[in-house]
Amino acid sequence: MENTPRGNRLHIAIFGRRNAGKSSLINALTSQDIAVVSNIPGTTTDPVYKAMEILPVGPVVIIDTAGIDDSGDLGELRVKRSMDVLNKADMVLLVIDAGSGVTDYELKIARRCQEKKLPVVVVFNKIDAHHVTEQQIEEAKTQLAGPTVVVSALNGQGIGDLKIAIVNTAPATWDDQAIVGDLLNPGDTAVLVVPIDSAAPKGRLILPQVQTIRDILDHDAMAYVAKESELKECIANFIKKPKMVITDSQAFREVEKDTPEDILLTSFSILFARYKGDLETLVAGAKAIERLKPGDKVLISEACTHHRMEDDIGTVKIPRWLRQVVGGDLEFHWSSGHRFPEDLSDYKLVVHCGACMVNRREMLSRIMQVQQVGVPIVNYGVCIAFVMGILRRALSPFPTIQQMLNDKK
Amino acid sequence: MENTPRGNRLHIAIFGRRNAGKSSLINALTSQDIAVVSNIPGTTTDPVYKAMEILPVGPVVIIDTAGIDDSGDLGELRVKRSMDVLNKADMVLLVIDAGSGVTDYELKIARRCQEKKLPVVVVFNKIDAHHVTEQQIEEAKTQLAGPTVVVSALNGQGIGDLKIAIVNTAPATWDDQAIVGDLLNPGDTAVLVVPIDSAAPKGRLILPQVQTIRDILDHDAMAYVAKESELKECIANFIKKPKMVITDSQAFREVEKDTPEDILLTSFSILFARYKGDLETLVAGAKAIERLKPGDKVLISEACTHHRMEDDIGTVKIPRWLRQVVGGDLEFHWSSGHRFPEDLSDYKLVVHCGACMVNRREMLSRIMQVQQVGVPIVNYGVCIAFVMGILRRALSPFPTIQQMLNDKK
Numbered sequence: 001m002e003n004t005p006r007g008n009r010l011h012i013a014i015f016g017r018r019n020a021g022k023s024s025l026i027n028a029l030t031s032q033d034i035a036v037v038s039n040i041p042g043t044t045t046d047p048v049y050k051a052m053e054i055l056p057v058g059p060v061v062i063i064d065t066a067g068i069d070d071s072g073d074l075g076e077l078r079v080k081r082s083m084d085v086l087n088k089a090d091m092v093l094l095v096i097d098a099g100s101g102v103t104d105y106e107l108k109i110a111r112r113c114q115e116k117k118l119p120v121v122v123v124f125n126k127i128d129a130h131h132v133t134e135q136q137i138e139e140a141k142t143q144l145a146g147p148t149v150v151v152s153a154l155n156g157q158g159i160g161d162l163k164i165a166i167v168n169t170a171p172a173t174w175d176d177q178a179i180v181g182d183l184l185n186p187g188d189t190a191v192l193v194v195p196i197d198s199a200a201p202k203g204r205l206i207l208p209q210v211q212t213i214r215d216i217l218d219h220d221a222m223a224y225v226a227k228e229s230e231l232k233e234c235i236a237n238f239i240k241k242p243k244m245v246i247t248d249s250q251a252f253r254e255v256e257k258d259t260p261e262d263i264l265l266t267s268f269s270i271l272f273a274r275y276k277g278d279l280e281t282l283v284a285g286a287k288a289i290e291r292l293k294p295g296d297k298v299l300i301s302e303a304c305t306h307h308r309m310e311d312d313i314g315t316v317k318i319p320r321w322l323r324q325v326v327g328g329d330l331e332f333h334w335s336s337g338h339r340f341p342e343d344l345s346d347y348k349l350v351v352h353c354g355a356c357m358v359n360r361r362e363m364l365s366r367i368m369q370v371q372q373v374g375v376p377i378v379n380y381g382v383c384i385a386f387v388m389g390i391l392r393r394a395l396s397p398f399p400t401i402q403q404m405l406n407d408k409k
Numbered sequence: 410m411e412n413t414p415r416g417n418r419l420h421i422a423i424f425g426r427r428n429a430g431k432s433s434l435i436n437a438l439t440s441q442d443i444a445v446v447s448n449i450p451g452t453t454t455d456p457v458y459k460a461m462e463i464l465p466v467g468p469v470v471i472i473d474t475a476g477i478d479d480s481g482d483l484g485e486l487r488v489k490r491s492m493d494v495l496n497k498a499d500m501v502l503l504v505i506d507a508g509s510g511v512t513d514y515e516l517k518i519a520r521r522c523q524e525k526k527l528p529v530v531v532v533f534n535k536i537d538a539h540h541v542t543e544q545q546i547e548e549a550k551t552q553l554a555g556p557t558v559v560v561s562a563l564n565g566q567g568i569g570d571l572k573i574a575i576v577n578t579a580p581a582t583w584d585d586q587a588i589v590g591d592l593l594n595p596g597d598t599a600v601l602v603v604p605i606d607s608a609a610p611k612g613r614l615i616l617p618q619v620q621t622i623r624d625i626l627d628h629d630a631m632a633y634v635a636k637e638s639e640l641k642e643c644i645a646n647f648i649k650k651p652k653m654v655i656t657d658s659q660a661f662r663e664v665e666k667d668t669p670e671d672i673l674l675t676s677f678s679i680l681f682a683r684y685k686g687d688l689e690t691l692v693a694g695a696k697a698i699e700r701l702k703p704g705d706k707v708l709i710s711e712a713c714t715h716h717r718m719e720d721d722i723g724t725v726k727i728p729r730w731l732r733q734v735v736g737g738d739l740e741f742h743w744s745s746g747h748r749f750p751e752d753l754s755d756y757k758l759v760v761h762c763g764a765c766m767v768n769r770r771e772m773l774s775r776i777m778q779v780q781q782v783g784v785p786i787v788n789y790g791v792c793i794a795f796v797m798g799i800l801r802r803a804l805s806p807f808p809t810i811q812q813m814l815n816d817k818k
Contacts, residue, residue, distance in 0.1 A: 204619050226631040239646050
């Protein structure tokens with residue numbers, strides 16, 4: 001993710017009057033202290049672009065407008081500079097001091113955002129010190145035309161809700177996360193191992209395989225598609241070695257044997273865990289499997305209601321594998337559809353489906369809901385890779401995340 | 410096609426009493442004289458399996474039962490041998506002398522076919538000598554539970570209708586024509602050139618590309634997918650050269666430059682002309698373009714009614730290209746949907762769509778309808794390859810058909 005080109009990152013502009021708490025909000029969102037600026041009013045009127053990571057939203061560029069117009073005065077030059085920022089932003093956080101409420105300044109910014117069709121999230125900050133009424137929230141929603149969140153940048157209250165609001169409000173194009181192409185250089189080859197067994201649909205490939213091929217082409221790289229039985233021959237036939245092998249999880253063991261150590265190896269499931277969600281959070285969730293004890297409550301959650309097959313993955317296979325790892329029984333609960341059970345805090349782990357029927361935005365939003373109550377979350381693909389003992393090798397394209405498996409805790 | 414394994418060929422068993430004209434019917438269907446047997450009643454009771462080509466149906470195995478039970482006597486041993494044949498057949502032609510009509514023999518065979526769920530086509534032969542009434546046909550249809558065709562194996566009358574009936578009655582599995590896999594050996598690589606332009610759907614590949622990849626895997630070969638800009642680099646990176654390059658027609662010229670002469674080169678359109686119809690007939694149709702004169706009537710026929718786009722291929726582009734080749738205007742007619750215009754005989758050429766929405770069976774049936782009135786037929790893909798001047802090279806995997814382009818007439 002550290003290599004995400006700046007152009008692909010979600011650009012979030014933060015507007016607000018002086019003392020609304022823009023800088024401390026940035027710190028709270030990114031859990032970093034680098035946005036802190038001096039308390040002396042800014043002497044520059046240029047916005048500052050900061051490439052950051054908001055977990056689990058992913059890489060963003062925060063456009064910090066502290067210094068431009070936070071006096072609340074939208075004079076000629078300052079209007080112009082605000083407009084420049086709006087031209088570069090994908091969305092806007094409009095930060096309001098809960099003690100002051102909405103003023104002309106916020107109304108003007110919101111109007112300009114509407115003209116530019118830029119989504120806005122309204123943030124009432126400092127709720128540690130001031131109370132915000134339901135009526136104030138409803139008024140702000142209407143006047144400023146955006147979802148409204150109440151937070152305390154100081155103590156972190158509401159920051160999880162704000163992240164969810166960011167994910168849900170970000171423009172649809174922001175979903176354009178690469179599947180694998182960002183890990184390849186132009187001209188590189190990825191070998192895709194596609195087993196043809198009785199589960200393969202007749203006459204075609206399954207959608208994740210097709211999406212992966214297309215993503216590779218979109219990044220000026222090449223896709224070599226072969227069955228596991230041809231893989232050895234395939235790799236031996238290269239002058240310049242392929243950069244990566246991507247396999248169906250079922251064939252992982254066999255493919256691992258035929259893939260030299262100097263070639264990256266991963267699975268479609270791992271790539272789609274990243275594409276559809278947040279790989280780092282899900283791998284942290286997999287590590288929580290080791291800490292499970294007999295009797296612990298585990299929630300298995302599917303985003304859609306599908307026809308359960310015999311030996312169903314969610315109701316039969318995953319419970320069986322988890323029991324084997326734990327060495328005893330667990331208390332499984334199941335949920336499906338858009339909503340989680342009311343109270344998640346009792347669970348020691350949430351195991352979520354691969355999210356094939358929902359988009360990245362929805363999956364991230366669900367991940368964040370679980371994170372908010374401090375419960376680890378893993379998805380089917382990462383969970384299966386973990387219990388099969390292939391997760392470490394399958395994370396080879398992601399060394400930072402792979403390293404997490406070595407960490408204590 | 411000469412390499413079609415026997416197991417993939419449609420197996421057609423021909424039953425009928427002595428003198429019903431089984432052997433001459435085989436000759437008429439295959440336009441070959443090899444089925445002719447002596448007029449002396451057969452001394453063997455073994456059926457004869459003959460691998461043949463019925464144009465444009467394709468490769469078949471005719472199971473010639475002359476000698477088994479054509480006395481009309483279904484004694485114990487002969488019943489057993491008939492059953493053996495039915496176990497190996499995909500469908501049955503039940504040949505009846507139009508002068509004799511339906512007897513117990515035909516009823517028994519038809520009943521056994523029904524038990525085995527084998528489709529039957531009833532053929533009244535010798536209509537050059539005997540008249541068959543509508544009532545006889547209707548009775549035969551009901552009694553023998555199959556479509557009924559009247560033919561003269563002697564003068565060829567009705568043989569076209571019989572071929573259409575064969576195509577329409579053959580079991581669905583017979584559609585399992587390979588796209589390209591039968592042209593590759595296990596372990597071979599085919600390079601697929603997939604341009605990513607504005608016409609490419611977002612995030613995926615088009616179905617023919619996916620089907621081709623799958624077909625290659627099904628034949629234990631490998632598919633190397635690249636854009637045209639990466640092709641040169643891709644080919645240079647092989648130790649053992651790829652067997653074939655398959656490209657989108659639009660990129661053909663560019664791809665041709667980057668594909669060495671010793672690698673076969675074709676297009677998805679050519680492969681699908683073969684997969685969905687009969688390549689030989691369609692190439693013969695392309696040759697007819699050279700014989701068109703200004704003022705000639707050309708029918709452009711689409712199997713489905715789709716939304717016409719600006720610069721539509723059927724109504725704008727193909728007429729433009731054909732006018733350019735002919736050097737003058739042509740009289741274009743258009744048809745769409747399941748039926749052709751009543752009278753096709755006035756047309757000098759039928760240009761048919763790629764049949765993406767209909768199956769091979771339907772497309773073959775349409776090709777044969779046009780052939781019956783002696784009008785050449787070409788499809789969009791082969792037509793475009795011809796007018797673009799790339800047809801010869803694109804036929805490199807099919808040397809026999811490629812040779813047709815050199816032939817006079």
